[in-house]
Structures are given as structure tokens and as C-alpha cells.
Amino acid sequence: MNEEISTNNKSPKSLLIPILIGIFFGILLGGFLPIFGKEIYFLGEIFINALLMLVMPLVITSMVNSITGLGDLRFLKTMGLKTLILYMITTGIAVILGLILVIIIQPGVADTETERLLLRGGQFLESAEYSITNNQVNVENDTFRKSFDDRYLVVLRDQNIIGRIDFAGAHNQRSILVEKWQDSDGKIVTPAQKGRGIKIDLTIAQKLSGKEETSIITTLKKVIMGLLPRNLFQAMANNDVLPLIVVSLIFGAILTTIDRGKIVIDLFEVLNIAVLKMVDLILLFSPVGIGALIAGRLGEAGGFSGFATEFLSLWKYTGTVMLGLFLHGFIILPLLFYFITKGKPPFIFLRRMLPALTTAFSTASSSATIPVSLECAIKNNKINPKIADFVIPLGATVNMDGTALYEAVAAVFIAQVYGMELSIGQLVVIFLTATLAAIGAAGIPEAGLVMMILVLKAVDIPIEGISLILAIDWFLDRCRTTVNVFGDSVVAAMVETLEE
Ligand code: ASP
Numbered sequence: 001m002n003e004e005i006s007t008n009n010k011s012p013k014s015l016l017i018p019i020l021i022g023i024f025f026g027i028l029l030g031g032f033l034p035i036f037g038k039e040i041y042f043l044g045e046i047f048i049n050a051l052l053m054l055v056m057p058l059v060i061t062s063m064v065n066s067i068t069g070l071g072d073l074r075f076l077k078t079m080g081l082k083t084l085i086l087y088m089i090t091t092g093i094a095v096i097l098g099l100i101l102v103i104i105i106q107p108g109v110a111d112t113e114t115e116r117l118l119l120r121g122g123q124f125l126e127s128a129e130y131s132i133t134n135n136q137v138n139v140e141n142d143t144f145r146k147s148f149d150d151r152y153l154v155v156l157r158d159q160n161i162i163g164r165i166d167f168a169g170a171h172n173q174r175s176i177l178v179e180k181w182q183d184s185d186g187k188i189v190t191p192a193q194k195g196r197g198i199k200i201d202l203t204i205a206q207k208l209s210g211k212e213e214t215s216i217i218t219t220l221k222k223v224i225m226g227l228l229p230r231n232l233f234q235a236m237a238n239n240d241v242l243p244l245i246v247v248s249l250i251f252g253a254i255l256t257t258i259d260r261g262k263i264v265i266d267l268f269e270v271l272n273i274a275v276l277k278m279v280d281l282i283l284l285f286s287p288v289g290i291g292a293l294i295a296g297r298l299g300e301a302g303g304f305s306g307f308a309t310e311f312l313s314l315w316k317y318t319g320t321v322m323l324g325l326f327l328h329g330f331i332i333l334p335l336l337f338y339f340i341t342k343g344k345p346p347f348i349f350l351r352r353m354l355p356a357l358t359t360a361f362s363t364a365s366s367s368a369t370i371p372v373s374l375e376c377a378i379k380n381n382k383i384n385p386k387i388a389d390f391v392i393p394l395g396a397t398v399n400m401d402g403t404a405l406y407e408a409v410a411a412v413f414i415a416q417v418y419g420m421e422l423s424i425g426q427l428v429v430i431f432l433t434a435t436l437a438a439i440g441a442a443g444i445p446e447a448g449l450v451m452m453i454l455v456l457k458a459v460d461i462p463i464e465g466i467s468l469i470l471a472i473d474w475f476l477d478r479c480r481t482t483v484n485v486f487g488d489s490v491v492a493a494m495v496e497t498l499e500e
Contacts, residue, residue: 022291030298041296047289063248107316108416366443395488402480404438
């Protein structure tokens with residue numbers, strides 16, 4: 001099979017320039033003509049659908065192939081162990097890097113009162129007057145302003161924030177019923193009373209509703225129970241990669257013990273080659289698909305100006321996450337790669353992975369990117385298919401360095417905005433839960449955002465705080481998915497060297 005794969009000359013390497021041109025036009029279209037950008041988004045959806053369509057067949061045939069190709073099951077044990085250890089090391093480093101950056105930069109700590117308000121999604125209410133009677137806030141003056149996401153009214157007294165009110169539907173009223181204050185007896189909590197920043201009354205973001213119960217135990221249970229599907233076809237239909245990996249590994253291992261298993265093993269080899277050839281065909285469409293996805297999402301954000309507003313409203317937080325992702329992707333992973341692969345040039349490796357990395361950025365899904373990652377790893381970077389076939393699909397669901405880093409930064413950022421001091425013990429809990437969140441997050445868009453509930457709950461940070469980071473999450477999701485995918489391929493290359 002190796003021979004057949006390596007002699008196939010339709011390498012995704014040659015697609016790099018067309019993809020970069022696609023991205024360039026995508027950015028221009030989405031940025032300057034947002035409405036048009038949104039119109040062509042469907043071209044990107046076709047690309048994602050085509051990739052997702054092949055994820056399941058590819059995972060099954062790759063896993064069966066990998067295990068039957070290993071010859072001896074003991075190889076799986078050593079390869080599996082090395083893979084898991086490297087996954088843990090790279091994820092752990094990512095979380096620690098995120099923690100160090102967010103503690104040094106302190107994106108959630110405001111220098112001025114205005115900045116404090118803006119951080120909380122509010123606007124300065126300099127001239128608004130109001131009176132508070134019982135649970136009623138009476139706004140005497142119409143000059144108050146809404147928060148950036150149009151949902152909250154921030155109320156100040158003597159320059160202190162005394163509350164934030166869900167504003168939905170109440171724009172024109174002078175009197176707003178305050179339904180939820182933080183204290184159980186209904187008293188208004190002021191910063192002075194608490195001795196730290198006031199708790200902000202945010203409603204749970206819609207994206208997270210129904211997921212509030214996420215906790216360490218439920219996530220652990222889910223990860224363990226998710227290893228075996230109740231219904232194989234349902235797992236396939238839902239694109240649940242992890243149970244498919246487990247079933248395929250067991251199936252492949254059993255095939256090797258059956259005398260007449262050879263025919264089926266050969267069949268899977270051929271199927272795998274055929275699926276990869278279908279991936280080749282889909283990749284021909286990738287420049288258009290990737291460009292359209294970027295144009296569509298940028299268009300949805302309102303073009304360059306809309307994106308700039310979203311970005312600037314949280315620039316310190318966004319900047320911290322991006323700096324962390326940059327350092328991890330461009331310095332830490334390349335260094336690890338260089339040392340463990342005994343001097344292979346990391347940036348050439350990275351360049352050859354670019355079609356996969358741009359697919360990850362445009363789809364925001366590690367799972368959807370599996371076909372392209374495998375192509376780039378095996379064909380461009382010549383990683384042994386037996387190793388790539390195992391390490392990459394597994395990594396797409398359990399190894400997410402970018403997500404782990406982001407979980408840590410976002411959790412501490414929210415704590416900082418709420419004025420909470422985190423102890424060393426709490427930071428350790430964040431380290432552990434951010435790692436678990438990254439393992440438990442599915443390789444689909446914004447899965448990490450939902451897993452944030454787990455991290456916040458573990459250290460008692462109000463989960464409503466997730467609303468603060470919602471506006472820009474779509475963008476950070478793309479950046480972290482790119483690092484997630486790169487991390488998987490780097491581990492595949494390192495495992496290959498270690499196996500030699
Ligand atoms: N979208 C990410 C991925 O697929 C997961 C996340 O939301 O962090 O890798």
C-alpha cells in the first residue's frame with residue numbers, strides 16, 4: 001500500500017499556491033463585500049460536506065490498515081503509549097504557556113474605570129441618572145447606552161458598577177425590572193461590599209443552554225462511555241470519531257488472528273487507497289472551498305469593520321490567546337519536532353502541512369480536517385502511513401493543544417474580569433480541567449467553548465462569564481483548530497522517529 005500511496009503523484013503540495021490565492025480573495029471579498037461574501041458561503045459548505053462525508057470511511061479504513069500493517073500487536077502497545085505520552089506532554093505545555101501569558105499580561109484586569117466597563121461588555125454611563133427602589137431600576141435619563149452586544153445595560157453609582165441588567169426588549173422603557181441580582185436576599189452587591197469586582201449578572205449564552213451540567217465527572221464519564229458506541233451506525237452518522245477508532249482497532253486486531261482474514265485485510269487496504277483518492281479529488285476544490293468559507297464568515301462578522309469592532313472590544317484577551325497559539329505553533333512545537341526527529345527542519349514540515357492547516361482554519365473542525373491532514377502527513381511529509389493512520393485520527397479528537405491553551409487563558413481572563421484572585425491550588429485545577437476539556441472536546445466548531453463550563457465550574461468562576469468572550473470566539477476557534485491540527489501532525493512525526 002505504501003508504494004501505491006507514495007507513487008500517487010497528485011500531491012496536495014502543489015495546491016498550496018492556489019489555496020493561498022483562494023484565501024487572499026476570500027479575505028478581500030468577505031472584508032470589502034460582506035453581503036457577497038455571505039452569498040458564496042455555500043461553496044465552502046460543499047467543501048466541508050465533502051470532507052465530512054469521507055471522515056468515517058477514512059477513519060475506519062485507516063485504523064484497520066494501521067493495525068493490520070503493524071504485523072505484531074506489541075507494536076501497537078509501544079506506538080500507542082508513545083503517542084499518548086507525547087499528546088499529554090504537548091497539551092500540558094500548551095496549558096502552562098497559556099497560564100503564564102494570561103497571568104503576566106492580565107487581559108482581564110482593567111487599568112481604568114472605562115476600560116473595566118468595556119471589558120465587561122458595557123459602555124460608560126456618564127450622564128445616565130437612575131434611581132433604585134426595591135428591585136426596580138428607574139432610568140431618568142435616556143442617555144444611557146447599551147452594551148456592545150445590545151443586550152445589557154450597565155448601571156453605575158458613584159463610578160462603581162452596581163449592576164448589569166439584561167436589556168433585551170427593554171430599550172425604550174424608563175423603568176426596568178431587575179430580575180436577578182447576585183445576592184440571594186436581593187440586595188445590590190457593590191464592589192465595596194465584596195471587596196473585589198462586582199459579580200456581573202449575565203444570562204447564559206444561548207449556545208450553552210442545556211449544557212450547564214457539564215462537570216469533571218460528567219465529562220470523564222462521557223469520554224469513557226464514548227469509547228464504545230451503542231450503535232455503530234449512529235456513531236458513523238454523528239461523525240463520532242473516537243468510538244469508531246476503538247471499534248476499528250479491535251476489528252483490525254481480530255482480523256490479524258483469523259487465518260482467512262487476509263482477504264478482508266487486503267480489501268481494507270484497497271478501500272483505504274480508494275478513499276484517499278477521493279480526498280485527492282475533493283482537494284482540487286479546496287482553494288475555492290477554503291476561500292468561500294473565509295469570505296462567508298468574515299461577511300457574517302460584517303466585513304473588516306465589523307471584525308475590527310469585535311476584535312478591538314476584547315483585544316487584550318484575543319491578543320493573549322493569539323500570542324499563546326503563535327508561540328506554541330511556531331516555537332514550542334517546532335523545537336520539540338526538531339529535537340525529537342533529530343534535526344529535521346520543522347518549518348519545511350510546517351509548510352508541507354499548510355493545506356491541512358488552512359483547511360483547519362477555514363472549517364474550524366479538526367474532524368473535518370482529518371482527510372487533508374492524512375494526505376499532507378503521508379504524501380507531503382512522507383510519514384509512515386501505519387503511524388499517521390493511527391496517530392492523526394486519534395489526535396483529531398483527543399489532542400488539542402490550541403484548545404487547551406485557550407481554555408486556560410479564557411478561564412483566568414473571566415476570573416480577572418470578575419475581580420477574583422486565583423490561588424495556586426485553583427491554577428492547578430485549571431491546568432487539569434483545561435487538559436481534560438481539550439481531551440473531551442469534539443473536533444467540531446466551538447466545542448471548546450462549551451467545555452469551558454467544566455473549567456469554570458471547577459474553580460467556582462460564574463459560568464455566565466462565558467458570555468464575555470462569545471463575540472470573538474468564532475475567530476479564536478479557527479486559530480486554535482489550526483494549532484490543534486498542527487500538534488497532531490508533529491506528534492505523528494515524532495512517534496515515527498521514536499519508533500525507528
Ligand atoms: N474547533 C476545535 C477543533 O475542532 C475545537 C474547539 O472548539 O476548540 O479542533
